[in-house]
Amino acid sequence: MSVWKNFHHPRAAMVLLRVTLAILVLFHGWAKITNGIGGIEAMVVKAGLPAFVAYGVFIGEVIAPLFLLVGLFVVPAALVIAINMVVALVLVHGSHFLQISKSGGWALELQAFFLITAIVVAMGHSRSK
Template sequence: MNFWNHLHHPRAAMVVLRITLALLLLFHGWSKITGGIGGIEKMVASHGLPHWLAYAVYLGEVVAPLLLLIGVWVVPAALVVVVNMLVALVLVHSGHFLSIGSSGGWALELQAFFLVTALVVAMGYSKGK
């Protein structure tokens, strides 16, 4: 048997990806829980939106990652993360699309990772057989 065949476990790979996304996003959510969302409220209001919409960040960075972590409502949770990241890109990072970070990478590589990973989880998740 070919060595690479031992590494082919698509369902396990999806679990690893889903859990990684959840854990990394929960750090951001914890920051919002402990530090508040005052800055986000100001950004939302500066775009002419009601300040209470800022509380949706808790859905995208706490509730959805917890659902991903425990494997419940995985596709809707991943899609909430996708929407959360699109909103973050528009509200917070719209001026950084062509920027390079201090380490030489794209300034938005973390946001891109969260967005694309959530999209892959939503597209590739199956309950298994």
């Protein structure tokens, strides 16, 4: 019997991915809670949007990850995080799409990882328990 046969647990893998995404995004949300969102407000206004739109970051980086963490409304919460990441990529990182970091990786690999992971969590979530 192969050790890898006992290692196959798709449900556990999805829970691990969901919880990891939630915790890592929550760190960003916590930074917004403790340091404020003045910089985001400025970017939103510069993009021609009303300043209150910046408060949506709390939905994408605090509320949605908390839902993921406890396993409630997983698909909508993951999609909110994905949308939040698209907005961040456009508003904050638009000029970084072709940049390489000092360590040789893509400058937006973290943002891309969060975006793709959120999509995978939304697509892979099983409704049955």
